[in-house]
Amino acid sequence: MEFRDLKKQYEVLKPEIDRAMIETAKSSHYIMGQSVKDLESSLAKYVGVNYCKSCSNGTDALTLALKVWDIGVGDAVFVPDFTFFASAEVVALQGATPIFVDVDNDTFNIDALSLEEAIKAVIKEGKLKPKVIIAVDLFGLPANFHEIRKIADKYNLFILEDGAQGFGGMIGDKRACSFGDIATTSFFPAKPLGCYGDGGAVFTDNEQWASLIDSYRVHGKGSFKYDNVRIGLNSRLDTIQAAILQVKFKAFQDYELKDVNNAAMLYTEKLQGKVKTPIIRDGFYSSWAQYTIILNSKEERDALQIKLKDNGIPSMVYYPTPMSKQTAFKEMKMYVETPNSMMLSGCVLSLPIHPYITEEEINKVIENIE
Ligand SMILES: *Cc1c(COP(=O)(O)O)cnc(C)c1O
Numbered sequence: 503m504e505f506r507d508l509k510k511q512y513e514v515l516k517p518e519i520d521r522a523m524i525e526t527a528k529s530s531h532y533i534m535g536q537s538v539k540d541l542e543s544s545l546a547k548y549v550g551v552n553y554c555k556s557c558s559n560g561t562d563a564l565t566l567a568l569k570v571w572d573i574g575v576g577d578a579v580f581v582p583d584f585t586f587f588a589s590a591e592v593v594a595l596q597g598a599t600p601i602f603v604d605v606d607n608d609t610f611n612i613d614a615l616s617l618e619e620a621i622k623a624v625i626k627e628g629k630l631k632p633k634v635i636i637a638v639d640l641f642g643l644p645a646n647f648h649e650i651r652k653i654a655d656k657y658n659l660f661i662l663e664d665g666a667q668g669f670g671g672m673i674g675d676k677r678a679c680s681f682g683d684i685a686t687t688s689f690f691p692a693k694p695l696g697c698y699g700d701g702g703a704v705f706t707d708n709e710q711w712a713s714l715i716d717s718y719r720v721h722g723k724g725s726f727k728y729d730n731v732r733i734g735l736n737s738r739l740d741t742i743q744a745a746i747l748q749v750k751f752k753a754f755q756d757y758e759l760k761d762v763n764n765a766a767m768l769y770t771e772k773l774q775g776k777v778k779t780p781i782i783r784d785g786f787y788s789s790w791a792q793y794t795i796i797l798n799s800k801e802e803r804d805a806l807q808i809k810l811k812d813n814g815i816p817s818m819v820y821y822p823t824p825m826s827k828q829t830a831f832k833e834m835k836m837y838v839e840t841p842n843s844m845m846l847s848g849c850v851l852s853l854p855i856h857p858y859i860t861e862e863e864i865n866k867v868i869e870n871i872e
Pocket residue numbers: 559560561562585586588589638664666667688689690700701702
């Protein structure tokens with residue numbers, strides 16, 4: 503059994519993907535070719551924002567957003583303590599200070615109460631200037647943007663939506679990557695919409711920010727490529743990745759997103775009353791980057807993972823270490839306690855899930871959990 507079966511996906515899409523790759527090879531427009539432009543406009547339309555700017559990966563996408571807002575030394579950026587390292591790494595890389603905030607036990611996403619408490623503590627201390635909230639759509643579920651927006655407005659902060667795992671999710675009829683003032687996603691192969699290497703994108707409605715991203719992603723270019731008006735990055739999406747993504751995006755819209763939701767529903771139905779399953783609140787829709795259960799203790803979690811492995815079932819611990827306990831961040835000051843993040847890192851286990859998983863495979867996982 504595969505944790506995320508990218509081989510099976512390739513088998514299904516092979517004729518179209520092979521054609522896309524060969525066409526790109528023939529075109530010789532390997533950088534910023536037509537597929538990049540076409541992909542950007544179809545992604546913007548799907549998400550429901552004015553601008554999509556592709557880039558080299560989801561981490562650069564976050565960095566580009568922070569650069570647009572000129573985030574640096576002395577700025578406080580609020581980040582969930584329970585997330586992938588990149589969400590906080592980009593803040594420190596800009597010279598700003600990540601402030602770790604706790605998450606909600608049911609949704610794995612940033613907790614509004616903890617967020618506001620952290621903002622107040624930073625303001626009270628008076629050393630750092632609160633600037634940005636990075637809200638992560640963890641495991642495919644959009645963060646609680648209704649609550650987060652209220653807090654952002656109250657304290658005059660930007661929202662950066664880290665939608666690396668969230669592409670395709672929804673709140674009501676609005677898509678993930680449309681909730682932040684700027685939102686980002688990743689096309690890393692294992693994400694809900696992945697390419698055959700690294701890739702990412704930035705989304706916004708703001709024309710001025712979109713044109714700044716255009717500049718920052720190509721060495722801070724001005725009116726032409728060899729006019730450099732600011733310090734930027736080399737962060738473009740390869741044409742061949744865009745061409746592959748065009749094929750995969752069609753499958754994603756046609757059936758993959760529905761099928762992965764059906765798989766998640768099956769898991770939840772069959773695991774009811776046996777382990778704590780993910781909770782999707784009313785009006786929310788997940789793209790199921792992960793299907794993550796919570797066990798009663800680290801011992802129970804670790805024992806289950808070994809048992810699954812012995813029976814040929816891969817599982818993963820996303821994430822074993824909260825940001826605040828990472829060696830790279832051990833000097834960071836904590837403004838709030840993060841007990842939920844601590845508990846989750848010890849007790850979570852992500853099960854195999856993807857659009858091509860079969861009911862038999864799900865049944866086998868469930869039998870072993872039972
Ligand atoms: C994967 C991921 C990123 C980084 O994306 P890359 O394309 O790997 O750079 C950032 N944030 C979260 C939450 C992620 O899961």
